[in-house]
Amino acid sequence: MENKNIEFHELQSADLIIDAIYEGGNKGNISDDAIGKLMYTGNSGGFRVKNNVEKNPAYLVLYTSGEDVNWPDEINKEKGIVTYFGDNRKAGKQINETKKNGNKYLERIWGVNNEASKLDIPIFMFKKNPTLSSRRSVQFIGLLVPQVIGERNEALLNGIWRTDENGQRFLNYEAKFSILNTGKDVITRKWIDSLITTPLTSDEYAPKAWLRYQKTKSITKSLVLEAPNEIHVRSKDSQLKMENKTDKAMLNILINNFSDNPYHFEYVAVDIVSSMDNSFHFEKTRNIRDGGRDAIGYYSVGINDNKVNIPCILEAKCYQINNSVGVKETSRFISRLKNEEFGVFVTTSFLGKQAYTEIVEDNKKILILTATDIIKILKKKQINTESRLRDYLEEFNNKSS
Template structure:
């Protein structure tokens, strides 16, 4: 999506495509443009393969995976598209029809803006597994004593998910929406079932500890499976909201199979060749950028220390990493660390060797062909490589690594921040304390 702004009278309009827009640099191809309300109007250029449902059409619309549902233009809370789509309320991450405290929830919506650094909700489209955090996100309350009862709902549905088919009949369907553009628009990401076939019950729902300003508290980390349901029919949603069993007619087959036998048919989308842009490799939020700046500043006079930090970050991303040794600067042979990745059952591990290289570059200094070629040239047969940086990989080296099939994990600045956030280090102060504890500098 391409955006631009210009002064305009507040209103919502749709412009037909004109070559004059392209000539002026507004758009690059024949796509619809939307002008939004506000003292500045933002023109949104939508890709021609993106399905968009207008605010007026929401009450009768089916839920189509990855389709965008537009909000209203009145400038009030009534512009919320989820409330117009479904009778589940118009605020919060947990929205539902019924009461969690009375056990009468018929349908539930999980909404994420993916903007809370302490609570990094994430959907892995290659496995179909969603990680979603509960609603006890500040200290001062018990784990289940939240205003909207979201954690209470999580506790009950995950318990029922491991019960009988009759128990799962009482589990409400969960629908995942995430923030989109423009304005209040949302994107539908799928129909969810609690848990996943590849996870233990402890991994599916875990109470994790966090701290804020010295106060400790617990919140849930829940994992759901996005079911292989391309479109959720409106007729089924109406029936469920009216109190019908979730396995009533028009029920998606994947949902019925889960209720009947706890069989997960996940919507998986293996990626094509991925070449992330500079924007995709660097964090956009101020707090996230400040985290990278803090790490860069910490190791600016002690670059060797960043090698150990890179290993720690890699362990966060790849927890099955076994032994990993940082090499001496004079003998590293182009590798800052060498290690082993462990596969298979605990009683009979398969070991794959890897080499890791780390560069403590700032965000304006990219990793190029020369740096990555150094690592590639030293990879042995059946080994893989890991390259960790606080910056980004330029387009040429990214394309060459992926096109040539080099087995190298490219860990950029955004990946570093995401890994830290997932492990409870979501602010500059928390990251600074982690650095000082884990990597005390020379003489400390």
């Protein structure tokens, strides 16, 4: 089903609908901004606060372009979790001394230093979504709350260090939110208006999910908007998709680095999978008589010392981009899986259609990571430039088999 599009001239009276596209203007200047007109806020920046008639914050709008490789905001629609980075992105200032005061608002949302002044307001999330009509169009992601199931609240706002191009270190925030499952309720214009004009009685127009959350101040599974992907056979293009020239260059560097000794890529594959999810624990096998298992290990489920370890094996193939992984390779890998094991197959190229289809249709317990997945995981590790990738690969170039 196609997403609903709301025209620029309709924005000031529009409701907020999950995944709807809100068209920007076409004058070619900052007045084309859709969020400013839709939410009565400023027309630039990632953090945009609207005050109510009492001069207090009515709500906060978060915006991401999704294009900053150094600060890769993430919207995980499957799990209903948003990872959003603060606005202290240059050295020379304290973490909360920013022009838009974005990090100060994050501190208030989590009650940093002063629980009494904790900010408890709706948070609306939008993402850049250029259209034929306007490059300033946006998509509504949802209503956010500063809690995540299974995570301690104090662990959801973290200060993280970065180093700029001049070698200067500085701190910024990484924040995690859950997307509230508002169900069939749309976020009405009446609620948005009442948050500003009549804040004390605004609950009259609020979504039921927001009221439930406000009553308990805790997040439950039914309150999180989870949208799991259907398992499907990805096309060659989707398995090889690169967002820009840097991504393509990084993939070529990765492949060429192991052209003389593709076995060393197995160490990188283990590190990539472990970085993707630290519940994976692998031990690299010897290349001689490894039984086709490049690494063996387990996936740990549970908390503290109450865990279950699910055994798994990994196979890695460092292939040229257009050299597909075929049925021969995947069938051999499947044959080596024991009943209680699942598999992780990592390749710098892609799986051929027949090989991929057989895995999906036969419900084989195999996680497939291809070229596009590898680059995404590396970028989440802040390995997002060609020079950083070369430095990273140096660690693996002298590994012994």
